Amino acid sequence: MSSPSPALHLLEHVFGYRAFRGEQAAIVEQVAAGGDALVLMPTGGGKSLCYQVPALLREGCGVVVSPLIALMQDQVDALKELGVAAAFLNSTLEMDAAREVERAFVAGELKLLYVAPERLVTPRFLSLLARARLALFAIDEAHCVSAWGHDFRPEYLQLSVLADGFPGVPRIALTATADHATRQDIITRLRLETARQFVSSFDRPNLRYTIVEKKSAREQLLSFIRREHEGDSGIIYCLSRKKVEDTAAWLRTQEIKALPYHAGMEAEARARNQQIFIRDEGVVMVATIAFGMGIDKPDVRFVAHLDLPKSIENYYQETGRAGRDGQPADAWLAYGLNDVMLLTEMIEGSGSAEEQKAVERAKLSAMLGLCEATGCRRIAILGYFGEQTQPCGNCDNCLNPPKLIDHSESARKALSCVFRTGNRFGVGHLVDVLQGKQSPKVKEFCHDRVSTFGIGKDVDEATWRAIYRQLLARGALRLKLEGHGGLELTDAARAFLRGDAPLSLRARTEKFHYRGERGGEFEQPADRALWQALRRCRKELADAQNVPAYVIFGDTTLKEMVRLRPADHYELSRISGVGDRKLEKYGDAFLGVIAAQR
Structure with missing residues (x-):
């Protein structure tokens, strides 16, 4: 040999x-x-x-x-x-x-x-x-x-x-x-x-992508954590520093061990929170995108976004901080039309060259398109990077295929309302006009006299907002910052107005696919007991040396120890992640734990 x-x-x-x-x-x-x-x-x-x-x-x-x-x-x-x-x-x-x-x-x-x-x-x-x-x-x-x-x-x-x-x-x-x-x-x-x-392939098959429309974002997030990741390490991204602070404080009132991280904090406090997140288990970090690059913590079990990322690249990189150990992990995102408005304002007000702004607009449009996609999320993400794949069976749209409802006629009404009111008003006002509401603003601009006033009374506000979001994602509308920061038609709107481009919306409720706690794949009580004992041993060794637990051994290595129950140094050396130096330093300690559980 x-x-x-x-x-x-x-x-x-x-x-x-x-x-x-x-x-x-x-x-x-x-x-x-x-x-x-x-x-x-x-x-x-x-x-x-x-x-x-x-x-x-x-x-x-x-x-x-x-x-x-x-x-x-x-x-x-x-x-x-x-x-x-x-x-x-x-x-x-x-x-x-x-x-x-x-x-x-x-x-x-x-x-x-x-x-x-x-x-x-x-x-x-x-x-x-x-x-x-x-x-x-x-x-x-x-x-x-x-x-x-x-x-x-x-x-x-x-x-x-x-x-x-x-x-x-x-x-x-x-x-x-x-x-x-x-x-x-x-x-x-x-x-x-x-x-x-x-x-290499950009696919991360262990990540499950879930994207939901914002309704009550905090409660949606809490429900996700409670059902899917109670006691797990995770990262929650927010766009503003204030939202980071408020979200972390609120999660703590819900008995979730959450810490804030953003560039406005004192360096010492920021470093302390990062250290706690890296060293301890079950900590949730609420952060701006300033946090996470280079964080080598392999056992982050979920990454959640409470605001829309600027691009698919940002989203892909940020979600990639979950499940680095190859074990199942979740990428969960809640988004809404206000996110799109805010990010567009940031792009237009950035002072960048027009060429750079055009690139950023296209990236934001692609990100919104991913959110509005009714097919496999993984196909959409990998397709953005030029890679083809088959439906993954492990994203929200694959696990719970959305029922589609045709809203092409409503889309024409929505676009007509933009035109009839002068290509300069925001979604809230447009919906008031469509639903025939006599708001002060509708009266001020005499929009109760336009032909689209009241023609959408049969459609609820949330659906109208979803229609406008889809039209933005598909390029029939664009945001304009001057005046009232409203919407205006693009050339692509003609296809929708002629009836050549159909528009459908999903009709579904949020469903969860509960996976259970870490180590939950061990069905036998003896295996679960050994799993917990090995984790305690790892934590004690890590604390003694002031290093993160995963520096000693990752979860994947511990799980192999549970399954194979090595009896000596040679058998332990055959387990993935156990090299010569770690075998020499930690072999006796972990073999002792395994022997005590026999």
């Missing part, structure tokens, strides 16, 4: 895995041999191994460029647990500690060094790079280099200096979200024209 390759040997004995997943092996081979690579791989797909393994295989130190302080800390903690010499340089380090890291880097004592992009491009750090032995450069979150991407960071534009100053050092750029335009931007701006491209 032939011996495993050096890469596989490292994977098994350092990281504790028996085989590479997907294209990991080909990526590792490309970079370890000195080639450049562009890697598009979904969150939780194993991007880190694609540069960590080559860095360990090659001579010198791998330099990882990341904008994410939280990720640096987590990755370094995890690597040290594996026995890998790793460090980071960022603003959290005192001067003496930073100088010690720099000394170790130049002396060749490190295998991986994480650094922020703005630090890397300083003359001081470039001079350090010139004196060190370099294994590779890994540019994480590479979409940040693109002005057309969803998270542009100007400092990333300077990273082309690596191609000029260190032409012999392989470079690997990685991202979880990039449409075609963003991908081309990455290639051009990072000088990766000759790099081999690896594009």
Whole structure:
């Protein structure tokens, strides 16, 4: 029997895995041999191994460029647990500690060094790079280099200096979200024209997507958590800081362990809350999108949105923070027409160039289209990234196919009302006109005299709002900010007015598909008891070393221990996630727990 390759040997004995997943092996081979690579791989797909393994295989130190302080800390903690010499340089380090890291880097004592992009491009750090032995450069979150991407960071534009100053050092750029335009931007701006491209499937089959219309958003959220994720770790995203604070406070009154996180908080309080979320189990973080990038917590069981994300890229990346361990997880979103209005105002008032605004409008329109979709959510999401798939059977529309009701005639009335009132009023006023209400505003503008006054009395307000939302999603209407911030017809409205474009709305109630608590797949009482005992052991070890529990072992590893009940070090070593260093450090403790439960 032939011996495993050096890469596989490292994977098994350092990281504790028996085989590479997907294209990991080909990526590792490309970079370890000195080639450049562009890697598009979904969150939780194993991007880190694609540069960590080559860095360990090659001579010198791998330099990882990341904008994410939280990720640096987590990755370094995890690597040290594996026995890998790793460090980071960022603003959290005192001067003496930073100088010690720099000394170790130049002396060749490190295998991986994480650094922020703005630090890397300083003359001081470039001079350090010139004196060190370099294994590779890994540019994480590479979409940040693109002005057309969803998270542009100007400092990333300077990273082309690596191609000029260190032409012999392989470079690997990685991202979880990039449409075609963003991908081309990455290639051009990072000088990766000759790099081999690896594009993995964007599918996250363990994620279940559910999108609901806002009615009473807080109560809808609470019902979702109570029925699906009682006691689980989760992230809830809100658009404003005030909403973050209010939602977290309200959830605490409902006896849910919720914490706020946003850029307006004091840095110390923000860091403390993040640390509690990472270290403890069952904590729900309510946050703006400032939170989550680089959070390596694998056991986040749900991500909820109380406001509409700006784009499918944002939505995909934010939902990707759930279920990184491959176990079932939920992505839940509540949205409404007011979300669209607010985001449109933000785009138009941003001061960006018109070309950039046009891109952002198109992205928002695609996001609204996903929300209004009546078919498989996964088909819509993957289709946005240029990938085709079959209905997933694991989203709300697949699990509970909506019954469609034709509202084409009502759509014509809705569009006619926009035209008859002058292409300048908001939905609330338009609905009043359609329903024949003598509101002060209707009287002020004499809209009780237009031909559309009262022609929609047979349709309720919620349905009219849904019709206008659909017409916006399908491009028949657009929002205008001048005047009353209302709606106006587009050329696409003609097809609806002629009857050439039908419009249907879903008729359904929210249903849940209760999955049960974590570890609930264990039917036998003895298995459930062992599962809880192993988790207690993990928590005690993690607390003793002041690291997150998942740095010791992930849930997937513990579940394998329950199923296989290893009796000695060899049997434990065959379990995924148990490498040599962890076997030596923790093997006796976990084997003792298993033996006590026999």
